[in-house]
Amino acid sequence: MPSEIENLVHLRYFALTTIGSVCNSQLFKLKSLQTLILSAWTKEYQLQLPCDVLDLPWLRHVRFDKGSSSFYLPDLVQKNLQTLSWFKVTGRDSRTTNFTKVPNLKELGIYIEGEVLPNNALDSLAELHQLEKLKVKTGRVERFNLPICFPSNLKQLTLSNTYLSWEDMDIIGKLPNLDLLKLKDFAFCGPEWTPKDGEFLQLRFFLIEHSDLECWNANANHFPVLERLILRYCLDLENLPNNFEEVYTLRLIELDNCCSSLVTSAMEIQQAQRGLGYEGLVVRDVTKIELPTNESSKERSEYAI
Structure with missing residues (x-):
């Protein structure tokens, strides 16, 4: 220099x-x-x-x-x-x-x-x-341990390569203002996750990337305002949680390198919402296609992966 x-x-x-x-x-x-x-x-x-x-x-x-x-x-x-x-x-x-x-x-x-x-x-x-x-x-x-508590004002959290147990998710789910959560590269490990009631009340954007999760025991009440769900390389997950068609705020389910049954599960949620008169949900399988470029710059900056 x-x-x-x-x-x-x-x-x-x-x-x-x-x-x-x-x-x-x-x-x-x-x-x-x-x-x-x-x-x-x-x-x-x-x-x-x-x-x-x-x-x-x-x-x-x-x-x-x-x-x-x-x-x-x-x-x-x-x-x-x-x-x-x-x-x-x-x-x-x-x-x-x-x-x-x-x-x-x-x-x-x-x-x-x-x-x-x-x-x-x-x-x-x-x-x-x-x-x-x-x-x-x-x-x-x-070994990595989550802190006992996070700042209550936290809105966006990204964890990568931390290899935590799904039981530790309770600490994160209690954050009152969390609206974006990204879990990358085996941030959490284990075949089964059961969220608890009263958590993730403000979560709008949720990404899981590279995970060995097999059974996601959740329902619409666990993610009441979720808008965008992104799943990448979740090769063992075969179905989305029950009653996700009742998450009427959902606008996008994006799947990348996931099994075909998971894509089918997402399409069934889309069809169920359409049957209830909700036309806003888009299901996107991007395993072999490029993302469209017509999203607003504001969305790209806010939700940049």
Whole structure:
């Protein structure tokens, strides 16, 4: 990185993609910086970041690669920081997950790697009362535990490669404002899931991608306002839950690389709704076709997979 950049003391936005080193860069000189985006040119290369990179006083939005993410939270409380993705958590030191140092985060991406995490490693997430979007992805982790509770204001949650039990879903289902949930790459494992009554009351968008789920024991009461259901590579799931034709808010069921009986089950729900006078549901099997491009830009940005 050109050393002259460090002298641009009025710089507010800085984005850099490189295979060079930024570890020794004196980014702390950029006192006016509000947005920082650092990424490696190739996935094989991992940037080494300065340990004080999050201490800049006016930072609002920070984005790193998962492999190059920072695992040092600010030394002092940073009230301006709103976006942090990705932040690396390891099992070496639970003190690095004291999220009270960034109390006003609205969007957070956590990449977990390394040894077994303490049971309370992510419990301070509950102190992020402004947090609306959370992504959690694990790498080489022997065991991952959900925090005891999430911020009540959380609206969007994505879990990837976490290998949780479906029984842990009760913690997520109780979130009062959750309207988008994405479960990717065996976020939850096990052949059977039975949701509980009174959960997912605000969920509008639900994605399950790469799952060994076989039996989904749910009904319309468990997802009363669901609008979009996306199932990808759910090869063992043969039928959608009973009475899903009574989820009258459903607008889209999208299936990708799922068994034919699941497609048939979705078509039966569509026909049942039409018989009741509800014409809005679209069933889309995209296993061999491309998605249409006529969806609004607002929908594409809000529900980007």
